[in-house]
Amino acid sequence: MEKFIKVSSIATPFPRVNIDTDIIIPAKHLKSIKRTGFGEHAFETIRFTAEGARIEDNIFDGEKYKGAKILITGDNFGCGSSREHAPWAIAELGFRCIIAPSFADIFAGNCVKNNILTVELPQEQVDALVIAAEAGHQIHIDLNEQTVCCENAFYEFEYNPTHKEMLLGGLDEVGQTLQSGAAISAYEDKTKMMTPWLYRG
Amino acid sequence: MLKTMYDKIWGHHVVEDRGNGMALLYIDRHLVHEVTSPQAFDGLRAAGRKIHRPDSIIAVPDHNVPTKDRHLPNPDPMSTAQLTALEANVKEFGLEYIPMDDVRQGIVHVVGPEQGFTQPGVTLVCGDSHTSTHGAFGALAFGIGTSEVEHVLATQTLQLKKSKNMRVSVTGILSKGCTAKDVALAIIGAIGTGGGTAHVIEFAGPVIEALTMEGRMTLCNMSIEAGARAGLVAPDAKTFEYVKGRPYAPKGGQWDAAVAYWASLSSDDGAMFDKEIVIYGSEIAPQVTWGTSPEDVVPITGYVPQIKSFADPAKQEAVEKALAYMGLAEGQAMTDVKVDRVFIGSCTNSRIEDIREVAEVVKGRKVASSIIEALVVPGSGLVKYQAEEEGLDQILVEAGFEWREPGCSMCLAMNPDKAGAGEHVASTSNRNFVGRQGPGARTHLVSPAMAAAAAIAGHFVDVRDL
Numbered sequence: 001m002e003k004f005i006k007v008s009s010i011a012t013p014f015p016r017v018n019i020d021t022d023i024i025i026p027a028k029h030l031k032s033i034k035r036t037g038f039g040e041h042a043f044e045t046i047r048f049t050a051e052g053a054r055i056e057d058n059i060f061d062g063e064k065y066k067g068a069k070i071l072i073t074g075d076n077f078g079c080g081s082s083r084e085h086a087p088w089a090i091a092e093l094g095f096r097c098i099i100a101p102s103f104a105d106i107f108a109g110n111c112v113k114n115n116i117l118t119v120e121l122p123q124e125q126v127d128a129l130v131i132a133a134e135a136g137h138q139i140h141i142d143l144n145e146q147t148v149c150c151e152n153a154f155y156e157f158e159y160n161p162t163h164k165e166m167l168l169g170g171l172d173e174v175g176q177t178l179q180s181g182a183a184i185s186a187y188e189d190k191t192k193m194m195t196p197w198l199y200r201g
Numbered sequence: 202m203l204k205t206m207y208d209k210i211w212g213h214h215v216v217e218d219r220g221n222g223m224a225l226l227y228i229d230r231h232l233v234h235e236v237t238s239p240q241a242f243d244g245l246r247a248a249g250r251k252i253h254r255p256d257s258i259i260a261v262p263d264h265n266v267p268t269k270d271r272h273l274p275n276p277d278p279m280s281t282a283q284l285t286a287l288e289a290n291v292k293e294f295g296l297e298y299i300p301m302d303d304v305r306q307g308i309v310h311v312v313g314p315e316q317g318f319t320q321p322g323v324t325l326v327c328g329d330s331h332t333s334t335h336g337a338f339g340a341l342a343f344g345i346g347t348s349e350v351e352h353v354l355a356t357q358t359l360q361l362k363k364s365k366n367m368r369v370s371v372t373g374i375l376s377k378g379c380t381a382k383d384v385a386l387a388i389i390g391a392i393g394t395g396g397g398t399a400h401v402i403e404f405a406g407p408v409i410e411a412l413t414m415e416g417r418m419t420l421c422n423m424s425i426e427a428g429a430r431a432g433l434v435a436p437d438a439k440t441f442e443y444v445k446g447r448p449y450a451p452k453g454g455q456w457d458a459a460v461a462y463w464a465s466l467s468s469d470d471g472a473m474f475d476k477e478i479v480i481y482g483s484e485i486a487p488q489v490t491w492g493t494s495p496e497d498v499v500p501i502t503g504y505v506p507q508i509k510s511f512a513d514p515a516k517q518e519a520v521e522k523a524l525a526y527m528g529l530a531e532g533q534a535m536t537d538v539k540v541d542r543v544f545i546g547s548c549t550n551s552r553i554e555d556i557r558e559v560a561e562v563v564k565g566r567k568v569a570s571s572i573i574e575a576l577v578v579p580g581s582g583l584v585k586y587q588a589e590e591e592g593l594d595q596i597l598v599e600a601g602f603e604w605r606e607p608g609c610s611m612c613l614a615m616n617p618d619k620a621g622a623g624e625h626v627a628s629t630s631n632r633n634f635v636g637r638q639g640p641g642a643r644t645h646l647v648s649p650a651m652a653a654a655a656a657i658a659g660h661f662v663d664v665r666d667l
Binding site for chain 2: 016017018022027028031033035045050074076080081083084087102104105110113173175178180187188195199200
């Protein structure tokens with residue numbers, strides 16, 4: 001996987017609270033058996049009319065925020081389903097970083113697996129970044145330093161060290177865990193004695 | 202050190218402690234369905250990896266399956282492709298599979314408990330957020346994304362950060378006509394959809410102890426709507442009774458050992474929780490949602506709120522959008538909201554007890570003529586069989602309901618069951634998100650009894666008044 005270190009770009013401001021996974025990608029579009037092709041349906045109810053016509057100048061397709069790699073949004077972003085199609089869809093729109101006051105747990109976990117950085121900042125800092133994004137300013141995010149810079153603003157954010165290592169290293173998580181094969185076997189030998197009813201055949 | 206139930210189950214499953222609350226956690230049980238698994242199997246194939254423990258998995262199709270005319274070809278080629286992919290994958294990897302024509306087929310979260318696959322003290326995952334349902338048994342159960350599905354298939358573990366402990370105690374007793382669904386909605390109304398974020402919620406108190414296993418499943422099912430990673434209820438005699446004798450349950454001498462182990466899992470007296478909430482059970486009335494987030498909920502005796510009654514400007518904006526979408530006015534009485542369609546089903550409310558509750562309300566009554574469609578979709582073939590044994594299907598059909606085959610149905614508009622734009626749906630499912638039941642559909646979350654009452658009246662009505 002590509003390494004994640006820094007992102008500098010304009011940002012798309014989308015300061016709505018409780019954006020759920022059905023808004024990010026409606027369930028009817030989850031039928032593909034591939035990991036791609038979800039971007040065209042991302043935020044469908046915001047980008048298209050019920051008849052399927054593109055809504056003029058919606059923030060995701062309009063000229064103003066074209067090329068933005070950063071999405072700035074509201075509290076509890078990504079609540080709802082565990083569908084990884086949500087970060088797949090967001091990545092296909094070109095976003096590599098999402099800034100919000102808070103994220104739903106499963107969604108945030110799914111972002112790590114897809115090389116998307118979720119940055120949690122206090123509401124007032126997010127509000128300031130929304131204003132900066134609307135003014136078209138560049139926002140600079142450095143994962144290594146755990147900082148967000150913009151104009152005169154400079155914010156630091158907390159980030160899970162394990163997830164940081166994964167993003168910075170572009171690691172294959174399954175491959176990494178398989179290196180703990182001996183520990184997994186030892187755990188199974190122990191629990192086969194303690195809870196044998198959990199093993200069949 | 203005193204431990205919560207979550208601390209204990211977590212502790213029993215740590216393969217490697219990685220510091221900072223991170224651990225490699227062992228996963229005992231894995232439920233697989235057609236929507237979130239194909240890319241995971243592809244990942245395994247691409248890397249030439251095997252499934253670590255096929256005996257830890259049950260696969261069953263549920264999201265896409267039609268709930269009628271199953272003898273006909275599936276009308277949607279994309280759905281067919283997913284169902285076919287699941288069949289091919291379970292064959293290639295040698296997994297236990299319950300096909301669509303098997304009486305045990307149904308919604309993963311109904312099937313797991315029915316098969317005794319769900320047990321106290323296990324870690325159980327599925328690529329579906331409502332995996333929290335299984336917490337009703339004192340299992341640490343949570344939804345995962347597709348990359349994690351692949352990770353569990355290949356390694357039987359997950360790299361996880363331990364969540365914080367939260368306890369929601371529900372005191373007193375529930376009044377007649379109030380159910381586990383009303384408790385779940387009342388809790389979400391009180392703490393919000395982000396109230397449980399980064400926490401595992403243990404539900405406790407006299408109301409929870411008095412709930413049946415079905416009720417506890419309904420409650421834990423919706424812990425995800427409160428933002429929690431998982432929900433838990435301490436296993437007790439009811440839990441053991443439910444599990445006993447089921448196909449995957451411990452047998453012979455192992456049964457007593459298992460019960461002794463399960464009984465040791467409850468939180469220690471005096472264990473510390475990072476967050477504690479108390480809800481007065483006797484104050485809970487039947488609930489109904491008015492907006493597009495499960496936290497947008499009021500008692501049936503209540504009214505659509507005033508936008509200005511919310512302090513947060515972002516929430517005010519969200520409420521304004523929600524009311525426009527829902528076609529509701531500030532101050533409107535919930536009992537004045539007309540219902541166009543009724544859906545009784547989903548992993549929240551499709552078990553035998555739910556069907557009995559509906560039958561009790563509608564017996565000898567008729568679905569209002571203004572209702573376009575009223576569906577009852579049992580959660581599994583076994584629930585369907587049991588309901589038919591009890592003659593409940595007859596009562597429902599005579600009242601004007603359609604009695605369907607098991608599946609996720611109108612919970613999420615991935616299969617032929619959908620609601621039309623602008624229609625108000627009395628739904629026993631778990632999410633009232635924009636477009637969840639079909640583009641433009643207006644979902645109101647309620648209990649099975651309240652959905653049944655709305656079907657009869659043609660509008661929302663207090664089931665206690667019927």
